[in-house]
Amino acid sequence: MRVWVPIDAAARALGADDVADAIRREAAARGVEITLTRNGSRGMIWLEPLVEVEIDGVRMGFGPMTPEDVPALFDPGHPRALGPVDELPWMKAQSRLTFARVGVIDPLSLDDYQAHGGLAGLRAAIAAPEVIVQAVTDSGLRGRGGAGFPTGIKWATVARAAAERKYIVCNADEGDSGTFADRMLMEGDPFTLIEGMAIAGLAVGAVQGYVYIRSEYPDAIRAMESAIRIARGSGVLGTGILGSAHDFDMEVRVGAGAYVCGEETSLLNSLEGRRGTVRAKPPIPALEGFLGRPTVVNNVLSLATVPWIMANGAEAYAAYGLGRSRGTMPLQIAGNVRHGGLYEIAFGLTLGEIVEHIAGGTASGRPVKAVQVGGPLGAYFPPGLFDTPFGYEEFAGKDGLVGHAGIVVFDDTADMRALARFAMEFCAVESCGKCTPCRIGSVRGVETIDRIAAGDLDAIPILTDLCNTMKWGSLCALGGFAPYPVMSALTHWPEDFTGPAHRKEAAE
């Protein structure tokens, strides 16, 4: 009997370890021989822990499971039976390219990885390294970390730069609330990221890579470290990768709890062992990055998508998407939703389709009030903007951002003034301190919102002016984008700012 129980941190947070133990105990008690695999999560977090059992060659789902539900797994007619997992509507409607193997394979089995198409991209890249940059450019892949910069152009810059040593740095400092795709990929299919980084190394002539993972992700750190060891032991990393003439090795570096280190220049400083302050650009990291050398800095998802592009062709990837947003985006549906989790789909769905149909509305059953897209620095969208198609330019056109595609839903109990204050407070706490608009502006922002809360409506134009200064005067996206949640809250829900002071407290 083959059984899968996710080892993903979200599944573990919902009790997957206890369920796995219960399955082993029950199997032993019944004398049933089982092969239990700890897989990644399929992304249906509301069904976690989602146990899969192979029946007549088909993986059948059961969830959400508790240890008490386990004994019945060995009998027919389980009350939590979901049917074939691949046929569930959530799974069927997706286009899983980057996440094709997540939840399917044993994350640390290189055999499993290759049996599901792994290393095909790296083999194609080794066969023709000179075409990698063009293929990535033609695929239309843009930086999935949030900035949306064309990945191929960045790689071409590093490839052209003359230097004795270049680097591939993977930004796995996934600090945005509402995002967990990097974590899920590193825990569920870490070899994909390794393969993507090796391909990047081949493309630009770099032999060393670093994955900078935030310290809040201990499971992902463990998975990546194990996968790197296995890859090195199997010749996927190291001298002469896959028997070729190319060398590439990599290691994990752990962050230390600074949100701003998700910004690429700040991350590079941190990697060098400095304070995570932002660097002014130019010089761009592609020319003067880690230790002053040419460096590719890409998000986990950007790098992890490259193997698919190399294996299946740039055209196949570019066939997905909308406008200048090509390919697929792993949406992370979070917050107050009935169906939260990871949903990879071509760009182009409207925000309303995502929130109403895929997420199924709020978990509380109350009306949706606001949807924050793109993390703590992303704008709050009201239902009136639900017709906005999911794409970089389309969201920018509505004064918002796609960011890392985290989508956080709030019901009508949300206090938008409090959320705007939180955005400024968060910016003040996490500011690296290098530039004045961010360091001082965010503190003034908190104070100004408090004035508005106390009934001083004259402070509203001051807040607007302050946001304008931060937006255009800050050195990086932390201070530059913190105005997005603040101004969107003020623009779309003015009544939350101008209504009676202390209304929330009075209502409680």
Added chain:
Amino acid sequence: MTSPAEPVLPNRSRAPELDSDGITRLDAIIVSHRDREGPLLPILHDVQAEFGMIPEGAQPLIAHALSMSRAEVHGVVSFYHDFRDHPTGRHVLRLCRAEACQSVGADALADQVRGALGLDWHQTTADGRLTLEPVFCLGLCACGPAAQMDDRLVGRATTDRVVTLATEAA
């Protein structure tokens, strides 16, 4: 950078709160990392894992080994939320305060837990048993509110569950 043949640590009397055993342990950590590219964060992580904090006396020794100024090392230690110059309680409870968890009641949960435990953020119980810390995102945004009791992650956290876990930790 110091060559491997030279002793890593200078005048050891400059680290009063590190005894000779502590200095030996620190020395081993520095030696294991100092030839890496960008060794300081890996060293600080290991020092904190070893000592439960970054002892102030360790900073000049690390600085000397890496040819940095003491101010630079102190600047790094004080910049990052993770690094502490004081120990925590034996157990650490972390509650997520970020937006996705707020949307499902994290603020109310935090208020109730703080009340039940009699602890505010960053405070430790008088007996040194438990420290309460805020965290901004554990990546459990589709099953919030999220909490972490030592290494154990908790999704869809309730006040009862969190307080029970926090109280049971000896």
